Amino acid sequence: MAVKGFAWAGEPLEPLSKEQEQLVHERSLDVLQRIGVSTTNDRTLKIMAEQGQDVDFEERRIRFDPAFVEQQIALGRGYYTLGARDPENDLVLDGRHGYISSEGCLAEIYDPAIGDRRYSSKEDLEAMTRLSDALPQIAFLWQPVSANDKIVPVRPMHETHAQWSNTTKHIQQMTAVDPFNARGILEMATVVAGSAEALRERPLISNFQCAISPLHWDDGPVDAIELLGQAGIPVGLVSMPLLAATSPASVAGTLVLANAEILSGMVIQQTLVPGAPTFYTCYATTMDMNSGALNNGWGPEDLTFEIAGGQMARRYGVPSSSGILATGAKQSDWQAGMQTAFSAFEKAVSPSDMLSGAGSYNGSAVFSAVQMILDCEVSDIAMRWAEGYSFDAEQLAVEVIEHVGPGGHFLGEPHTLQHMRDFWRSKVMNRLTWEDWDAAGRPEPWKAAEAEVQRILAEHEPEPLPEDVTKELDRIMDAYEAEAMENMEDD
Amino acid sequence: MATAKPHAYPQRYKIDVISDEQVKAVHQASLDVLERVGCTTSNDMLLKVLADHGQRVDFEEKRFFLDPAYVEKMVAQIPRNFTMGARNPENALKVTGEYSWVSTDGCPAQIIDLDTKDRRYSNKQDMSDVAKVADALPQVGILWQSVSANDEIVPVRPMHETHAMFPSTSKHIMQMTACDEFNARGLIEMGTAIAGSAESLRENPIFSNFQCVISPFHWDGDPVDAMKLFAEHGIPIGICSMPMMAATAPASVAGLVTLANAEILSGFTIMQTLVPGSPNFYISYASDLDMNSGAMNPAWGPEGLFAECAASAMARFYDVASVKSTMGTGSLQSDWTAGVQNSFSAMSSLLVGGDFFTGIGSLHSDSIYSLMGLVLDSEIMEIMFEWANGYAFDEEALAVGTIEHVGPGGHFLGEDHTLTHMRDFFRSRVMNRQTWEDWDAAGRPDPRIAAEAEVRRILSEHEPDPLPEDLEKELDKIMETYEAEARENEDDD
Numbered sequence: 001m002a003v004k005g006f007a008w009a010g011e012p013l014e015p016l017s018k019e020q021e022q023l024v025h026e027r028s029l030d031v032l033q034r035i036g037v038s039t040t041n042d043r044t045l046k047i048m049a050e051q052g053q054d055v056d057f058e059e060r061r062i063r064f065d066p067a068f069v070e071q072q073i074a075l076g077r078g079y080y081t082l083g084a085r086d087p088e089n090d091l092v093l094d095g096r097h098g099y100i101s102s103e104g105c106l107a108e109i110y111d112p113a114i115g116d117r118r119y120s121s122k123e124d125l126e127a128m129t130r131l132s133d134a135l136p137q138i139a140f141l142w143q144p145v146s147a148n149d150k151i152v153p154v155r156p157m158h159e160t161h162a163q164w165s166n167t168t169k170h171i172q173q174m175t176a177v178d179p180f181n182a183r184g185i186l187e188m189a190t191v192v193a194g195s196a197e198a199l200r201e202r203p204l205i206s207n208f209q210c211a212i213s214p215l216h217w218d219d220g221p222v223d224a225i226e227l228l229g230q231a232g233i234p235v236g237l238v239s240m241p242l243l244a245a246t247s248p249a250s251v252a253g254t255l256v257l258a259n260a261e262i263l264s265g266m267v268i269q270q271t272l273v274p275g276a277p278t279f280y281t282c283y284a285t286t287m288d289m290n291s292g293a294l295n296n297g298w299g300p301e302d303l304t305f306e307i308a309g310g311q312m313a314r315r316y317g318v319p320s321s322s323g324i325l326a327t328g329a330k331q332s333d334w335q336a337g338m339q340t341a342f343s344a345f346e347k348a349v350s351p352s353d354m355l356s357g358a359g360s361y362n363g364s365a366v367f368s369a370v371q372m373i374l375d376c377e378v379s380d381i382a383m384r385w386a387e388g389y390s391f392d393a394e395q396l397a398v399e400v401i402e403h404v405g406p407g408g409h410f411l412g413e414p415h416t417l418q419h420m421r422d423f424w425r426s427k428v429m430n431r432l433t434w435e436d437w438d439a440a441g442r443p444e445p446w447k448a449a450e451a452e453v454q455r456i457l458a459e460h461e462p463e464p465l466p467e468d469v470t471k472e473l474d475r476i477m478d479a480y481e482a483e484a485m486e487n488m489e490d491d
Numbered sequence: 492m493a494t495a496k497p498h499a500y501p502q503r504y505k506i507d508v509i510s511d512e513q514v515k516a517v518h519q520a521s522l523d524v525l526e527r528v529g530c531t532t533s534n535d536m537l538l539k540v541l542a543d544h545g546q547r548v549d550f551e552e553k554r555f556f557l558d559p560a561y562v563e564k565m566v567a568q569i570p571r572n573f574t575m576g577a578r579n580p581e582n583a584l585k586v587t588g589e590y591s592w593v594s595t596d597g598c599p600a601q602i603i604d605l606d607t608k609d610r611r612y613s614n615k616q617d618m619s620d621v622a623k624v625a626d627a628l629p630q631v632g633i634l635w636q637s638v639s640a641n642d643e644i645v646p647v648r649p650m651h652e653t654h655a656m657f658p659s660t661s662k663h664i665m666q667m668t669a670c671d672e673f674n675a676r677g678l679i680e681m682g683t684a685i686a687g688s689a690e691s692l693r694e695n696p697i698f699s700n701f702q703c704v705i706s707p708f709h710w711d712g713d714p715v716d717a718m719k720l721f722a723e724h725g726i727p728i729g730i731c732s733m734p735m736m737a738a739t740a741p742a743s744v745a746g747l748v749t750l751a752n753a754e755i756l757s758g759f760t761i762m763q764t765l766v767p768g769s770p771n772f773y774i775s776y777a778s779d780l781d782m783n784s785g786a787m788n789p790a791w792g793p794e795g796l797f798a799e800c801a802a803s804a805m806a807r808f809y810d811v812a813s814v815k816s817t818m819g820t821g822s823l824q825s826d827w828t829a830g831v832q833n834s835f836s837a838m839s840s841l842l843v844g845g846d847f848f849t850g851i852g853s854l855h856s857d858s859i860y861s862l863m864g865l866v867l868d869s870e871i872m873e874i875m876f877e878w879a880n881g882y883a884f885d886e887e888a889l890a891v892g893t894i895e896h897v898g899p900g901g902h903f904l905g906e907d908h909t910l911t912h913m914r915d916f917f918r919s920r921v922m923n924r925q926t927w928e929d930w931d932a933a934g935r936p937d938p939r940i941a942a943e944a945e946v947r948r949i950l951s952e953h954e955p956d957p958l959p960e961d962l963e964k965e966l967d968k969i970m971e972t973y974e975a976e977a978r979e980n981e982d983d984d
Contacts, residue, residue, distance in 0.1 A: 013504060013842070020884040027889050038899035061899065117927065215899035245904055249912035251882035253890030260894075288924055289913055299917035300877035328922060330930055333937040335922050337830025338871055345838045349506060362927060378831055384793035385839075389744040391513040396520045397746030401753075406531040406554065406708035410741055419742040423779065424792040429821070429828045431781060434610065434855065437823050444826045 003089050003139040003169065004379075006098035006351040008386045013350040014311045015304050016255075021315060024252070028260040029066040036063035037215045037264045041222040044268055051271060062264075069263055075270040076278040077317040079353075080234060082140060083202030085192060086168035086463060090202065091139055093279075093319040098351025100324060100379055102132045103360040103367060104142030105159065105175045110361060110368040112450050117366045120145035122162050124367075127457060128359075129166035131369055134460040137376040137383070140170035142357050145367045154484040156181040157188070160205070161477045164192055165470060168463045172354070173207045178220035182207070182227045184480040189233075191472045192465070200232030208236030208281055208321070211261040213246035217268065225269050229276035236321055236354075237265030240283035242294065243301065247284065251301055258284045258305075259312055266318075279319040279354065282309030294363045297326030297339045303346055310352040322352035325375045330362050332371050332446035337378075344378045348386035373449035377428055384424050427452060494661050494956050497582055497632030498876050499590035502844040507804040508797060509748075514808045517745070517801075521753035522559040529556035530704070530757050534712040537761060544764055562756055565763035569811050573727055573770035575633070576695030578685055579661035579956045583695065584632060586727075586772075586812050586846050592632030593872050595625045595865065596819065596850035596857055598652070598668050600639045603854070603861040605946065610859050613638035615655045617860075621852070622659035624862055624946060627953040630869040630876065634660055635850050636668045638860045647977040649674040650681070653698070654970045657685065658963060661956035664698040665729075665849070671713040675700075675720045677973040682726075684965045693725030701729030701774055701814075704754040706739035715761060722766035729814060730758030733776035736794065740777065744794050748801045751775040759811075772846065773813035775802035781821075791821050791832070796839055803843040815845025818868055821856045825867050825939050829854065837871045841879045848872075863942040870921050870938075877917055920945055 016024065036054070038061045039045065045062065049055040054063040082091040091099050109120040109128075128144040143159040150158040156176035163171055176182050185205065193199035207228050209221035228235050239261035241247030247254040262280055269276055284305040285296040296302055306322045313320030324343050329336035347355055358379070359372030389395065400415040410416045428448040430437060437443070465473075507514070529547075531554045532538065538555060542548040547556040575584040584592050602613040602621075621637040636652040643651040649669035656664055669675050678698065686692035700721045702714035718728045732754035734740035740750040755773055762771050779795040799816040806813030817840045822828035833851075840848045851872065852865030882888065893908040903909050921941040923930055930936070958966075 010506065013506070015881065016884070023884050023889060027891050030891055031894055035895050035898060116931075212900070214894065214897055214901060214903075243916070244909050244913050246902055248890035248893050248903055248906075249909040249915070250888040250890050252884045252888035253893065253908075256889055256891065257894055286916060289916075289918075290924055291926065293926075298922075299919065300874050301882075301916055303874070303878050304882065328924070330923065330927055331935065331937065332827050334825045334827060334830040334867060335938050337827035337832075338834045338874075339830075341831040341834035342838055342874065345835050349842060366927075374827060381793050381796070381831075381835065385796050385835075388508065389794070389797055391509065391516050391745040395743040395745035396516060396749050397741035397743055398520045398523055398749070400741050400746065401524050401707065401750055402528050404707060405528055407705075408707060409739055410707075411738055413741070415746075416737050416742040420737050422742070423736075423794050426792065429791075430823065431821075432823075434823055442824065444824075445828050 002136065003099065004136045004383055005139055006347055006383055006386050007096070008349055008351060009388065010349070012310065012314065013307065015308050016311055021311060024255050024259050024312065025315065027256045028263055029069060031256060031260040032064040032069055032264055033066055034063070035215060036061050037217055039217040039222065040219040041217060044222055047271060064264065064267060069267050072267040072270040073263060073316055075274050076266055076276065079319055080277050081202065082170040082206055082234065083204045084168060084170040085204060089169045091170055093353040095314055095319065095353065098347050098353060098355050099139035100137055100358055101140045101142045101172060101354065101356045102128065102138055102144045102372065103357035103364055104144050105146055106144065106360060106365060106367040107146045107148060108366045109145050110366050110370065112370065119148045120367065121149040122147035122158055125159060125162040126166050128367065128369060129163045130460055130462060131372065131453065131456055133167035133169060133462045134456045135372070135376045137379045138358060140172055141167055142172055142174050144359060151484060151488070153488060154181065154481050157184045157477060157480050160185050160188060161473060164188065164473055165465045166462050171205045173205050176207065177209060177224060179223040179227050182224040184476065186228065186231050186233070187476050188473050191469055191476065196231065203233050206234040206236070208238045209265070210238040210240060211265055213239060213241035213261060214257055215261060215264070217265065222268060226272040229269060229273035232277065234277035234279060235269065236279035236281040237262045237269065238281040238283060240285065243284065243286045245287050245292070251304055254284050255308055258282045279321055280309065280313035280316060281321040282312065283323050295328055296323060296363055297343060298328055303342055306343060307346055307350040310350055313352070319353040321354035321356060324355035325358050326360060326364050328363050332374055332449065336371065340375055340378050344382040348382040369453045370446050370449045373452045374428060374445060377426065381424065493954065494579060494582065494626050495629035497592055497662060498629050499592065500841065500876055501879050502589055502591055503879050504842050505807065505844040506842045507807065508800040508843060509804050514804055517749050517752055517805060518808065520749045521756055522562060524749070524753045525557040525562055525757055526559055528708060529554050530708040530710055532710040532712065532715065534710060534715040537710070537715050540764055557757065557760055562760050565760040566756060566809055568763045568768055569759060569771045570768065571810050571812065574695070575663045575699055575727060576697045577661060577663045578657065578697050580695060582662045584663055588812070588846065591840070591844065591846055591848055593630055593817065593848045594633035594665055594850040595621065595631060595635050595637045596853040596860070597635030597637050598639055599853055599858050599860045600641060601859045602638050603859060603863065605862060605943065612641045613860065614642040615640035615651055618652055618655040619659045620950060621860065621862065621865065622656040623953055623955060624865055624949050626660035626662060626955045627949045628869045630872040631662070631851070633663045633665050633847060635665050637852060644977060644981070646981060647674065647974050650677045650970060650973055653678055653681065654966060657681070657966055658958045659955050666698045666700045669700065670702060670717055672716040672720055675717040677969060679720070679724050680969050681966055684969065685962060689724065696726050699727040699729065701731045703731040703733060704758055706732060706734035706754065707750060708754060708757070710761065718762060719765045722762060722769040727770040727772065728762060729772045729774045730755050730762065731774035731776065733778070735778055735780045737780050744798055747777045747798050748805070751777040751802065752805050771811065773802065773806035773809065773811050775799070776816050777802065796835055799836070800839050800843040803845045806845065812846040814847045814849050815840045815843060817848035818851050819853060819857050823855050825861065825864050825942070829864070833868055834871050837875050841875045862946040863939050866942040866945045867921060867938060870919065874917065
């Protein structure tokens with residue numbers, strides 16, 4: 001089944017004026033020059049010093065020359081294609097289309113059987129991957145839930161291992177933040193692709209690494225950036241500041257900080273691996289002022305962050321990834337509908353290339369298959385709207401209007417019979433009359449979504465992997481697991 | 492707690508969802524249709540006036556055909572800018588195309604009862620309650636007749652519905668149930684009493700009105716008389732088309748948009764012939780049809796949403812004020828579907844623009860009103876208001892000094908800048924902010940519970956701008972006179 005995406009023919013909607021965009025850019029360069037970033041990655045400190053940047057080895061801090069920043073990020077300019085096990089699911093990134101992934105990587109899952117949340121397992125991850133594979137609005141995958149039943153040091157590999165045989169779509173690995181797991185995942189991807197060369201040509205996986213706000217890069221992520229970049233794997237640079245906690249209590253200040261962090265990551269990446277495929281990822285969000293909890297998807301500030309990142313990325317000429325479909329709701333209620341609809345509809349006119357992700361509750365803390373079905377419905381409406389409608393003579397239907405004339409109706413017209421099935425139909429929304437709906441116990445849409453989850457999990461069988469590939473993946477998994485166990489015992 | 496000053500939503504983006512060529516194609520097709528198909532009407536006065544103005548009229552078939560050049564000339568007469576007054580002039584709306592205002596929805600015959608949570612037929616007191624709640628919500632700038640006064644006799648019900656609103660709100664009222672000359676005359680009398688004189692009503696029209704064509708292409712006699720009378724007194728008049736795709740319009744989005752546009756142009760031509768230069772606005776409530784039940788589906792899916800948006804592009808092409816149809820969920824309760832449909836519609840309104848976003852607070856495709864729905868929909872509009880207004884990017888907001896002060900690896904929680912600004916952000920009145928544990932222990936409440944509490948709080952606390960006592964008496968007297976006349980007329984029949 002071909003994947004769907006947002007395609008908006010108009011200019012992307014920009015939440016910042018050109019002057020505001022320029023201010024964010026300039027102040028970010030100021031921040032990188034005067035404040036810089038700290039890092040625990042000694043190699044980066046050394047290389048940056050060699051490149052003539054102002055490095056304080058004692059404080060492990062790098063201050064960047066603005067001209068060097070501009071020069072290095074220019075090396076990463078350009079768009080590319082995300083490969084998929086089934087080439088029909090390849091995603092051509094061009095700054096004009098937007099593709100949605102599943103949400104990830106949540107430690108809890110909503111279990112309809114118990115009507116409550118619980119910790120997730122590798123088996124859950126397999127099931128959620130299979131579900132995602134069946135939904136055309138899910139164009140690529142994150143790791144929806146954690147493999148909590150696996151040991152920590154090799155959990156990211158397990159999370160990817162669980163996905164290969166359950167989807168033919170592109171996998172964005174977003175849990176591997178150290179060179180050990182990065183190497184293991186690269187080995188697996190190479191086996192599935194057939195060769196290192198084939199993987200470089202059509203990268204079946206991508207990855208991203210996060211700065212720690214404010215302005216810090218940990219050691220492991222930098223090594224992973226380098227290792228994956230050298231293999232031709234697209235690696236995004238992520239900033240996820242929390243307004244008023246790890247970034248200033250202002251939208252503008254949070255964007256300055258996020259942009260500075262992302263640019264610092266791109267400079268490091270392009271210095272370590274010049275020309276490495278990259279992407280810009282701003283997951284700035286707000287905080288609940290009462291509890292201090294993450295509030296992604298909450299209100300107007302989040303909606304602004306979600307498309308401001310795309311605007312900055314277009315300025316730098318690189319693909320972007322943004323948040324979509326988050327909700328603070330703990331069930332598929334009015335609030336979940338409102339927050340996800342705002343987020344999806346905004347992307348209809350301002351799509352980032354990659355949009356993550358569908359299927360969560362409680363501020364991206366609990367994965368929900370039911371909510372993923374509903375998110376796909378929301379996305380489908382927004383995608384269809386963005387595509388627009390034909391206004392040719394057949395569709396303008398002047399002759400039909402003339403034929404019917406004043407006071408008539410169109411129900412029996414051949415034009416009506418021919419076109420009445422052209423329109424969007426809901427899978428989950430209630431269409432009962434009041435009386436029937438009342439008699440049925442006033443069902444809500446999540447009930448229909450729950451049935452759809454069960455249907456798909458019972459019926460959908462993803463294209464299987466060749467047996468030798470499966471065996472080889474299992475072997476790699478076992479080898480890394482053994483190595484991780486050994487390292488643990490050594491500690 | 493005084494009347495909340497209405498939000499003026501910035502028309503910041505004005506996205507045209509159809510291209511210039513498509514706009515012109517719709518325009519040309521509309522002119523063709525009006526020339527070749529025309530409209531029927533049961534209004535003899537109208538037929539005569541149009542014939543006097545050189546239009547082709549078939550008096551036998553009661554049908555008129557409009558010359559394209561004449562239509563274009565009449566539409567060009569419509570003033571782009573005008574004022575929608577209010578009982579409290581501070582709530583008046585300067586209609587210029589720079590801002591939009593949100594109205595309540597109307598006019599369902601049923602309401603969700605606050606106590607039973609079931610639907611029931613509405614009454615005049617319900618109308619008063621809805622007006623009071625809407626008066627307290629800054630997200631609302633215009634009030635429709637949100638529910639029918641089913642406890643009043645039909646011939647004078649539109650007057651009762653408006654009479655109920657005057658003490659409960661000092662915001663602009665868009666009267667949308669009066670579609671005959673009798674009620675129009677009564678409302679003008681009431682409006683004149685409140686404004687102080689016929690001249691002040693003209694300057695500060697405290698209410699506006701709109702009239703609907705019956706799709707396809709029929710103008711009933713009474714609405715034409717009503718809109719003529721209103722317009723002669725300076726009341727802004729909207730021209731409304733509400734075709735249903737595949738039933739009263741073709742089974743195509745382009746055909747739906749074209750039919751609605753042609754009908755609205757016919758109404759504009761009628762108005763500008765009868766009362767040249769009077770303020771008119773463009774209203775398309777083109778909607779989908781539920782292919783299963785045959786019911787109207789105003790906010791169902793992408794087609795209806797797209798047709799609503801295309802109407803804004805057409806109104807911009809004619810340089811006239813317009814309604815952007817907003818909300819109107821098909822859901823029977825304030826659930827996920829209602830959240831999705833109303834948010835889509837609201838955001839699309841902010842994206843494409845339009846002067847009046849009508850309207851909020853209903854369920855079941857505009858057939859049941861809900862006060863909880865009104866509060867929830869106003870939350871949707873609050874998010875859109877803040878989102879469309881954008882954020883400051885001055886040095887204080889850019890906060891480079893604060894970032895420098897914190898430095899790598901620190902945090903912003905204790906910064907002066909944070910303490911100064913941490914209350915600047917959106918705060919929800921209805922969304923759940925409990926931890927999972929607390930929410931579970933509380934019986935997993937959904938936002939309807941918070942919305943109901945907010946409705947009850949407003950009903951007990953809110954005090955609208957008071958109506959002077961003598962004025963209230965005068966309005967009651969007008970109401971009684973018309974009621975008596977209506978009863979007499981009923982007896983005569």
